[in-house]
Structures are given as C-alpha cells and as structure tokens.
Amino acid sequence: MNDSITSDVVIVEHMRKAFGDNEVLRDVSLRVGRGEVVAVIGSSGSGKSTMLRSIIGLERVDGGTVIFEGADLVRDGIYVPEKQQRRILRRMGMVFQHFNLFPHLSVKDNLITAPVTVAKKHKSEAAEKAKELLSKVGLLDKLDAMPSSLSGGQKQRVAIARTLMMEPRVLLFDEPTSALDPELTGEVLEVIRELAADRMTMVIVTHEMTFARDVADRVIFMDNGLIAAEGSPKEIFYDSQNARLDAFLKSFRDR
Amino acid sequence: MSRGIGYTLAIFFFTIVFSLPLGLLLTFFETSKNPVLCGATKFYVFIMRGTPLMLQLFFIYYGLPFLPVIGKYLAMDRFAAGCIGFILNYAAYFCEIFRGGLLSIDPGQYEAARVLGFSRAQTTAKIIIPQMIKVVLPPTSNETITLVKDTALITTIGITDLLHYSKSLVNSTQSVLPYAVAAVFYLIMTTGLTLLFNKLEKKFRF
Ligand SMILES: Nc1ncnc2c1ncn2[C@@H]1O[C@H](COP(=O)(O)OP(=O)(O)OP(=O)(O)O)[C@@H](O)[C@H]1O
C-alpha cells in the first residue's frame, strides 16, 4: 500500500525506555525492510529484549516513534488509541525464549485459538492451515499432542507455527534457542532458515553467532541501550571497527 | 429428618452456586489496578476470614434489624439470612484461593496472548481461567468439603437442618442412633464430593 513510499516494514526512531532510573534504551533508531532478516547481538542487559518488546507493544516506550507498514503505533512517545494499536500489532508476530505455549490446549488448539477467536476464522479452515504449518515445521504427527509431552525444540517449532497462523508481516524472535539443550537448537534454527529462504521479514535476537552470520542480511550490535554498530555480517564479524564489539565477539570466541 | 436434609442440601447448593462466581469476581477486584476496588476487597476478605462465621450469621439475622433507620428493611427470614451469610463468607475464602491460582500463572501466557491479538477479556476466558482451574481445584475441593460440615452452623439461627432434627430425635427417643444417621449422611456428601473433585482433577491434568 505504502510500498511506493517506503518498503520498510518497521521504522523505529529515537526510541527511549527506562525502568525507573535504569535507562535501558537511550536512543534507538532502526529500519527493517521487507524480506530482510536482521540479527541483533549484544551482551546481557544491553537492551535487546526491551527493544523487541517495545516494537511489539509489550513495553511502553517513554519517547520516540514506531511505525509499522506506514501506520503509527507510537509517535514522539504518544500512543495511538488501544484499538488501533491492537489492529497494528496483530500483523506482527513474536517468538519467545520460553515458547509460552498454552499448556491446557493441544498443539492443534494452540494453533487455531488465535485465528478462531481473534481473526474470526472458520474452525475447519484454521485446522487445515494448522496442518499445513505443522508439516512445514515437521510436526504434523503432534497435531493432537499436549505441549507437556513435547521436547523443547518441538515446543519452539510449534510456537513458530502458532505465530505464523496469524500471517504476520514481521516476526520478532527473542533468543529462540537459548532455553534449549544444545542438541535441540539445530532443528529450530533450521525452521528459521527456511523462513528466511521464503523471504519472511524477521528480527532475531540471538547468541548463536554462526547462525547470525549465515542467515542475516544485516547485523545490529547493541551496547548499553544504543545501537553501537550495524552492518553486513561480514562487516560486523570480520571487519569490526568498534572496540566494544571486538571485546564482545572475543568473549564468544574464547568460550 | 428428611426436611432437615433438605435445608442442609439447600444451604450447601445455594452457597456453592453463588459464592464461586462471587469469589472469582472478588479476585478480579482484588488484583485490579484500581486502588479503591482493590483496597475495599482486601478489607472485605480481612473481615470475613478474620471473624467467626457464626458471628456473621448472628449479625445478619439477629443484628441487622437493630440498625437505626434501615434496620427494619433488613429483617429477613432465617433461611435467606443463612444463605446470605454463607455466600458472603465463602466468597471471601474462594477469592483467596482463586487469587493464588491467578498469581501462579506465568506472565508469559499474557504476553503470548497479547501478541496473538487477544483482547483482555478473551485472554481471561480462553487462556487464564482454564489454567487457573487446574491450580485451584485441590484447595476448592477442601473448601467445599468444609462447607458441607459448616452447614450445621445454621442450626444456631434456628433453621431446622439435619443437625437440628437429629438433636431433637436424640432427645425424644433417648437413643444416640439419630446422631449416627446424621454422621453417615454428612459422610455420604463429603465422599461424593471427593470423588467428583478427583474426577475433575483428572480432567484438568495437562
Ligand atoms: N520489567 C523490567 N523491570 C525493570 N527492569 C527491567 C525490566 N526488563 C528489563 N529490565 C532491565 O533492563 C535492562 C535491559 O534488559 P534486556 O532484557 O532488554 O537486556 P537483554 O539485552 O535482552 O539481555 P539478555 O541477553 O540477558 O537477555 C537490564 O538491566 C534489565 O535488568
């Protein structure tokens, strides 16, 4: 619709957020283009989660602007009315570190509850789509399983499928593999790689440096509430000009 | 004696049917962001849980009619007074149980629901309450069984319940048997409820 003006799906300008005296986001500006995969790296406490959560409305920012597909979510720290917020946010998806599946619902019901309740889709239509997406993440045989019977890697793949049910225009991932045993990270990263190949627009906070290097079009290094460095994977991982980034990457290599 | 059983069952039934939803409502009041609503509910629960149920029954049936001006409109029959006393009292206990259930829910559940586009009401109905039920079933079962036995308190405001009849039968027949019959009846009720709750707990094991 606004593609003629800008192909950016998400525009963040001068976003600020504090918890009490703790200034967590000091001045963050960021653009995510359609089909782009942005990886966000940075040390613990640098504000990566807070940035994602602020984009998707889980945290209220103190200042700055967030524009999604040409529509304001918040401008200069002032939010649009709640109803409008929900309409905008419905087109974004988020995948959490701890999956946050609904434990009382089967895998199938986890997938169809939002389309049926929120988007007023027909149950049978949603169920068809659920099957399609579950086979995409390799879990069609778990259709009637309860979340408690799944491994961490399977839970996260179901969570990704659940998010995709709402046909998001951008997907935000907050450390999708950090809660998993090392041998289970691969199956989740593989699903994200496939989404990248399908040109899904994604912002991925991760500590998996190899994955970030391979899958991202652009890498953002956050440090102390600011975007301290930004560039192609090659620029960030091999030609860093930033002392803090060097130190951060070195701490990873030494592990 | 069967009339007595009728009163006992009726008090139990009315109390459960009205105090469970009222308790849930109080839980939402108590956890709301409105400080007046939250404070008033806390105070209510404090009074109801901190004073004897028998005193509350006396207050409602014998006490309220002596209030100046409005007192004469508050006189009611024994059974209505008993029901109101039990409902108000048990709602406070259920409120505390439900609050524990609500607080046990992972904040990530609200966040997942929100980013999927659920409204607050939809989140409460579809995501939160079903998970609460699992947590609150065991304490609710306990409280319900306590209620069966507590119903005997209505004797004290002159309602002719099961306990009342067994007591007068013991006096008139000079036999202890009616007390045993009453005990068996209470046991049937509590056992039945225990079985019912066990079934429910199995259903909510996810
Ligand atoms: N709800 C909150 N209330 C108070 N402080 C918070 C809250 N959430 C985050 N913070 C603080 O904000 C800072 C940034 O947190 P954030 O979670 O964004 O960092 P992060 O970069 O995601 O770190 P990690 O790699 O450990 O996940 C931290 O100092 C944290 O303690």
Ligand SMILES: [Mg+2]
């Ligand atoms: Mg984080």
